[in-house]
Every structure is written in C-alpha cells, then in structure tokens.
Amino acid sequence: MVTARLVVLVSGSGTNLQALLDACADPAYGATVVGVGADRHGIAGLARAEAAGVPTFVARVPDFATRQEWDETFTDLTAAQRPDLVIGAGFLKLVGKTFLDRFGGRYVNTHNALLPAFPGMHGPRDAVAYGVKLAGATLHFVDGGVDTGPIIAQVAVPVLDDDTEDTLSERIKDAERGQLVDYVGRMARHGWTVDGRRVIVG
Numbered sequence: 001m002v003t004a005r006l007v008v009l010v011s012g013s014g015t016n017l018q019a020l021l022d023a024c025a026d027p028a029y030g031a032t033v034v035g036v037g038a039d040r041h042g043i044a045g046l047a048r049a050e051a052a053g054v055p056t057f058v059a060r061v062p063d064f065a066t067r068q069e070w071d072e073t074f075t076d077l078t079a080a081q082r083p084d085l086v087i088g089a090g091f092l093k094l095v096g097k098t099f100l101d102r103f104g105g106r107y108v109n110t111h112n113a114l115l116p117a118f119p120g121m122h123g124p125r126d127a128v129a130y131g132v133k134l135a136g137a138t139l140h141f142v143d144g145g146v147d148t149g150p151i152i153a154q155v156a157v158p159v160l161d162d163d164t165e166d167t168l169s170e171r172i173k174d175a176e177r178g179q180l181v182d183y184v185g186r187m188a189r190h191g192w193t194v195d196g197r198r199v200i201v202g
C-alpha cells in the first residue's frame with residue numbers, strides 16, 4: 001500500500017502530533033510522519049518526534065533578517081522531507097507566499113475554534129469571553145488569510161458554565177485529536193476534492 005508522507009508543524013506540547021504518530025504505527029492507516037518542523041526549540045512536540053525517531057527541523061523567525069527569508073528557509077526545510085501533506089498542529093506562525101506557493105492545497109491546519117468564529121491565536125479564550133455555548137475544532141486548508149481556508153471537518157463540544165480558557169481548551173483538544181486522525185487518514189487513503197469553498201474527502 002502506498003503511504004502518504006506527512007510533515008507535521010508544531011510550536012508546543014504536540015498532543016495532536018502524538019495522536020498522528022500513534023495512528024501511523026498501523027500500516028493500514030495509510031500515512032507516515034516523515035518530518036516534524038517547529039518555529040522554536042525546547043518544546044515537547046519536538047521531544048515527541050525525537051522519541052518516535054522522526055527527523056526534526058527548526059527555524060526561528062528572530063534568526064532571520066526578514067520574515068520573507070524565514071518563510072523561504074522554512075519552505076526549503078519542509079520540502080526536503082518531500083511531504084504529500086503538511087499538517088499544522090498547534091503551529092503558531094503564519095506562513096507566507098513562498099510556503100503557500102509550494103504547499104497550498106496540501107497544507108491543512110487544525111484550529112481550536114468553530115471557524116469562521118474566533119480565528120487567530122486564542123480560540124478557546126475568545127469563545128469563553130463571547131459566551132458561546134458550543135465551541136470546537138476546525139480542520140481546514142491554509143490560504144493566505146488567517147484561518148480563512150476551505151473547511152474540511154468540524155467537531156463541536158459544549159461550553160460549560162464554569163469553563164475557563166484552560167478547561168475548554170482541554171475539552172476541545174480531546175475532540176480535535178480524534179477528528180485530526182480520522183480526516184488525515186481518510187485524505188491519505190482516499191484523496192479529496194475542493195469545489196470553491198466546499199471540500200469533499202474520499
């Protein structure tokens with residue numbers, strides 16, 4: 001069976017990455033994590049990759065003279081792993097035109113809000129502050145905007161009266177990991193089509 005090559009991008013604890021690593025241990029899943037990229041050193045996500053024997057790469061924005069130079073280097077480091085799909089899993093850098101010219105249409109991101117509500121860095125915090133009763137996670141293609149690309153899948157969780165940003169974030173992440181594993185596997189095994197903003201997997 002042909003297996004899809006995944007590069008996963010992380011900035012933090014990497015529990016979504018771990019869920020993908022665990023799923024990929026089964027050959028029937030149809031995908032393999034061939035590289036893990038980050039925008040910072042010293043994060044648990046990189047340690048998880050190293051523990052699994054997966055090559056890692058890091059490029060820090062402050063180490064480059066311009067954001068464009070960072071984007072070009074990050075693109076080259078990602079391309080070196082020859083990914084079929086790039087997965088943003090808690091990756092906290094907006095990528096630029098060079099990256100999107102290379103990987104647009106096969107860069108998917110999991111975001112911890114029900115888009116188009118609450119894009120950006122603080123989905124659960126914004127959901128609690130707004131007072132919504134349903135929150136969740138969105139798997140979407142990445143385009144040139146911030147969390148504006150075509151939506152692949154969404155999963156909802158309740159917001160409880162005593163929720164804080166942290167308790168809601170953990171409830172979302174529990175649901176988000178299952179959705180990510182389910183849909184990345186389906187995309188790897190069956191492919192997908194995009195018609196305008198509508199995404200059909202399989």
Ligand SMILES: Nc1nc2c(c(=O)[nH]1)N[C@@H](CN(C=O)c1ccc(C(=O)N[C@@H](CCC(=O)O)C(=O)O)cc1)CN2
Nearest residue numbers: 088091092093094095111120121143144145146147148
């Ligand atoms: N071009 C795009 N790149 C990325 C997107 C996207 O929609 N378009 N999604 C992100 C992930 N994301 C939320 O899901 C997200 C990540 C980062 C930011 C942001 O404003 N980052 C700042 C820096 C923040 C920091 O380092 O602490 C920045 O990039 O300068 C917003 C949304 C993946 N990439």
Ligand SMILES: NCC(=O)N[C@@H]1O[C@H](COP(=O)([O-])[O-])[C@@H](O)[C@H]1O
Nearest residue numbers: 012013014015016090110111112120
């Ligand atoms: N907008 C980007 C963003 O906030 N992403 C969120 O960061 C978490 C990473 O968790 P993890 O490192 O444990 O996988 C996830 O909930 C993801 O949606």
